[in-house]
Amino acid sequence: MMKYTFTILISILFLSITFQSNAQGKLGLYKVNSDNTEDVLNDKDTINFGNPGVASPILSQQIIVRNESSTESLTINTITFDDTGIFGYFPASGEMTIHPNEAGSFYIYYSAASNIDLHKGFLTFSSSDPQAPSVTINTIVNKDDGELKVSSPEYPIVNNQIDLGDVLIGEIKRFTIEMENIGEGYMFVDKTEFDSETNKFISTYHTKQGFGKGTTYNNNLSFKAMKKGAFEAIIKNKLERGQMDEHQIKVIGNVLSPEVEISYKGDLLQPENTITEKPLPYATQQFRFTVENKGNADLTINGVTLNQNNDREYHMPNSGIFTTIQPNESFTYTLELIPSSIGKKNVEIIFNTTDVEAPTIKVDFSTVIEAAMIRFEDKNGQEITQNLGFDMQSTSDNAMVTDELYIKNIGNKVLSITQFSEIYDIHNQFSFDYSGGDIGINERQKISFTYSPNGYNAYKKSFPIDIVSNAHEKKTIRFNVHAFHQYHEAELKYEGNLVSESYPIDFGRFDINTGKEITLLVQNSGTLPLTIKGVSFKNTGQNDFEIKEFTQNEIKANENGKVVIQCNSSKAHQHLEEILKVETSDYKNAIQTVRLTANPVKSEFYMSNPENTITVWNGDIEEYGPLSYERDFEYTYVIQNRGAAPLTIKTITVDLNDGYTLDFSGFDLPITLQPSEKQNLIMHATPHLPGEYNSKVHITTDEPSANHFSYTVKMTSLLPVLEVTHNNEVIQPSTVDFAGFDAYTLTILNKGTDILELPSILVSDNDEFSISYDENVNFLRPQESLDITINYSPKDKIKVDGIFSLKTNDKKMEEFSLVLKERTVTSIDNQVVKVDIYPNPAEDQLYIKGISQQVKVRIFDLYGVQHIDQISNGTIDVSRLHAGIYVLDIGGQITRKVIIK
Known part of the structure; x- marks a missing residue:
């Protein structure tokens, strides 16, 4: 409310005819009303000047003095007034003589006091009328008190009480208390005070204000729920000359909040927990956690985080999903352990909740996986692969040969061998010496093998042995012992070993982008020259393997020819198998075959969050936000090569959009990831415009058949946007020339989607400019506006520019300013x-x-x-x-x- 205080010296002329007379006359007093009508004024009547407050102009009341005698003059003299200075009259001294049937007048006036207290006064004068020798006129001002009336458009106020009802903890409710003086008197209403220990109140009515009759103010309040449970708070305003000393409004309601309880096997968990399970066998294990909502508002589990080593043996379905649990209901999370090895298994489990008093509940969980594990070693401790079997030392010329093998327990539980038996030896060529029994942890037992060709001319013999034990996954094993008898013949070898369909050549795992080449040696183990007549594949229609070349010349004794074979398959992550046929001049085994096996691999691009609880798939739409000027958005992705071959990331590009800028950092292109290698990508978004916008991210790699990966980032921006208009036209910071006017009105509008804050509105550098607006407004909601008028009152001849400045939280226009240009004036000071x-x-x-x-x-x-x-x-x-x-x-x-x- 704008207040104007000015004091005007009013000279009131006494309208009468004064002359010398010895007269009595007849006195008639009349009060002149605002419509020029008159009311009779009797002795000791009171003139009420109303309730003007402390900032009114001088108020006056005209009193008509009539001589109602037609023959005698009337004399008025000895006029006195009380000496408070609040009330006065004019003329201030002298004698008044009124001719018969004539009239004079004088004025009683009131000059505003510095307070709104009740003030009384009186005026007394003498007259020559014997019926009225002394007349007193009483005066009074600010007789009446004000009366504060309150109402709220959002919530009914009943018996000075507002019920906000149920409020979710952390929620902000905004409401307005409309204050109006419905009394007759002027009063003061002091700033808003609160009596609340648990919750937070903010008021826009923060200074003492004067209320005349009918004056209204809006008290805009916000309430933030901080503590669960029923609450009471008092909104207080002290009154001066109101109907009471202090006006109070009680605010009641109930703050709703979830309350989480998590239990494991009936035991309630604390914020920090350590659970150690007893040792368990090498098998899939499950552990169940029950989450219950004991509160009176919905509880949300914002995902469950599992922190573990790179083996990632623990899994929890629904751990990456936001799960809402209603009051008095529960949800069960199952922790699953799929062991890939033996030993201690640790995991940190973090339940993320919306319970403000228990936002996280952590569990350090561990158990031990026990198993006996069997391994075969030679006498030097080198591992012998079970599926390849044990190769005994070779023999020649029908000589007997003896060799030894060891069984070792590499587990953490005693290994018990319950069966060790040979199952196929029709020519009685093979025997062994083994006592059997239990094998302690990291201990081993020896087995001795004896081979006698017994005249059977075969270069290799395999003797299967069935082994039964309590070993994990290998409780029943068929283990082959291979015996070798050398004689004159062609032998096929790869990397020093004899190969055949039983002893295949394994290309192993290789990158599908490059393929792999191997060389098969054709060894002449006889005494006669050897010729490779032809090389082919059993399946003539296959295209996974290719014969590059083979030796065409004769191969001397104890020398080698070669066959070069290339694998160029496009069948990644599949087991390939083919039979190679090598035809030589060996009279006994003219055609020998070799099994070729291969497992081509390729790279595989994978993208997730660091916890690997959220996977980004090709074509995904990822929603984030909201963005704001106070909070740029930053998110870390993890890209990983989940394939078995190196992966190269070639480019990372982002489609442009109008609403925000999206970029990535934390890397240099190209990026080469080895199998299982990870790399962090930091995505950063900066807002430009309010609203919802999409931007597509493109990632190109050398992954075969899947070299383009893309997903869409959907981002919402909540931004304040300042727009300033004058006469319905948008204006920019400029110069306003006051050459032809004294007032300039502009409108501030929030065109954005978030609160536009107005921390400062002022005029500086020239006090001849001033502003007027609703000072209670210090922010604008979306689409709200505020009118501001710049007033110009020239006082001197000096021409100085003023500056109007408006500060906001719109980062694109944090300060809007106008240069206020004075006109050339001639000061009238x-x-x-x-x-x-x-x-x-x-x-x-x-x-x-x-x-x-x-x-x-x-x-x-x-x-x-x-x-x-x-x-x-x-x-x-x-x-x-x-x-x-x-x-x-x-x-x-x-x-x-x-x-x-």
């Missing part, structure tokens, strides 16, 4: 004594002499009512004014009394 008003009294035209420019002039009557407001160059038309006394205001700096006839 030094012309006060030179200004003349004529004619005075005036009838039709009133002239001002002594001003050199157009100025604003206003004319008020003695009741403070404005009758003329115009810009004048020195001439004022007063023909429409009623006869009487008025006050002329010139440019807000000079006042003169004028009389209109």
Whole structure:
């Protein structure tokens, strides 16, 4: 509310005829009303000046004094008033003589006090009327108190109480208390105070304000729920001259909150827990955690985080999903352990909840996986692969040979061998020596083998042995012992070993992008030259393997020919198998076959969050936000090569959009990831415009048949946007020239989707400029606006620019400013004594002499009512004014009394 305080010296002329007379006369007193009607005024009657407060103009009341005698004159004298200075009268001294049937008048006036207390006064005078020798007129002001009435458009106020109902913890509720003075008197309402220990209140009504009759203020309040449970709070405003000393409104409600309880095997978990399970066998294990909502609001489990080593043996279905649990309901999470090895298994489990008092519950969980594990070793401790079997030392010329093998327990539980038996030896060529029994942890037992060809001319013999034990996954094993008898023949070898369909050549795992080449040696183990007649594949229609070349010349004894074979298969992650046929001049085994096996592998691009609880698939739409100027968005992705071959990331590009800028950092292209290798990508988003926008991310790799990966980032931005208009046209920071006007109004509008804060609105550098607006408004909601008027009141000849500045939280326009340009003026400050008003009294035209420019002039009557407001160059038309006394205001700096006839 804008307040204007000005004091005007009012000279009130005494309208009567004064002359010498010895008269008694008859006194008649009348009070003149605002409509010029008259009421009889009796002795000791009271004149009530109302309730003008502390900032009113001078108020006056005209009293008509009539001599109602037709023969005798009436004399008024000895006029006195109380000496408080609050009330006064005019004329201030002297004697009044009124001719028969004539009338005079005087004025009683009230000058505003510095407070709104009740003030009383009186005026006493003597008259020559013997019926009224002494007359007293009482005066009173600010008789009545104000009365504060409150209401709220959002919540009904019943018996000075507001019920906010159920409020979710952390929620903010905004409401307005509309305050109005419905009483007759002027009163003060002090700033808003709160009595609340648990929750938070904020009020926009934070200064003491004066309330006249009918004055209203809006008290915009916000309430934030901070503690669960029922609450009571008191909103207080102290009153001065109100219906009570302090006005109170009780605010009640109930803050709802979830309450999490997590139990394991019936035991309630604390925020920090350590659980150690007893040792378990080498098998899939399950452990169940029960989450229960004991509160009175929905509980959300914002995912469950599993922190473990790179083996990632623990799994929990639904761990990456936000799960909502209603009050008094529960949800069971199953932790699954799929062991890939023996030993201690640790995992940290973090339940992320929306319970403000238990946002996380951590569990350090561990168990031990026990198993016996069998391994075959030679006498030097080198491992012998079970599926390849044991190769005994070779023999020649039908000689007997003995060799030894060891069984070792590499587990953490005693290994028990319950069966060790040979199952196929029709020529009685093979025997062994083994005692059997239990094998301790990291201990081993020896087995001795004896081979005698017994005249059977075969270069290799395999003797299967069935082994039964308590070993994990290998409880029943068929283990082959291979015996070798050398004689004159062609032998096929690869990397020093004899190969055949039983002893295949394994290309192993190789990158499908490059393929793999191997060389098969054809060894002449006889005494005669050997020729490779032809090389082919058993399956002539296959295209996974290719014969590059083979030796065409004769191969001397104990020398080698070669066959070069290339694998160029496109069948990644599949077991390939083919039979190679080598035809030689060996008379006994002219055609020998070799089994070729291969497992081509390729790279595989995989993208997830660091916890690997959220996977980004090709074509995904990932939603984030909201963005704001105070909070850029940053998110870390993990890209991984989940294939078995190296992966190269070639490019990472982002489609442009209008709403925000998206970029990636934390890497240099190209990126080469080895199998299982990971790399962090940091995605950063900066907002530009409010609203929802999409941007597509493209990642190209050398992954065969899947070299383009893309997903869409959907981002929502909540931004304040400042728009300033004048006369419905958008304006930018510029210069406003006040050459032709004294006021300039602009409108501030929030065109964005978030609160536009207005921490500072001011005019600086020139006090001849001022602003007027609703100072209670310090922020704008989306689509809300505020009108601001810049007023210009020139005072001197100095021409200085002013600056209007408006600060906001719109990062694109944190400060909006206007240069306020003064016009060239001729100050009338030094012309006060030179200004003349004529004619005075005036009838039709009133002239001002002594001003050199157009100025604003206003004319008020003695009741403070404005009758003329115009810009004048020195001439004022007063023909429409009623006869009487008025006050002329010139440019807000000079006042003169004028009389209109």
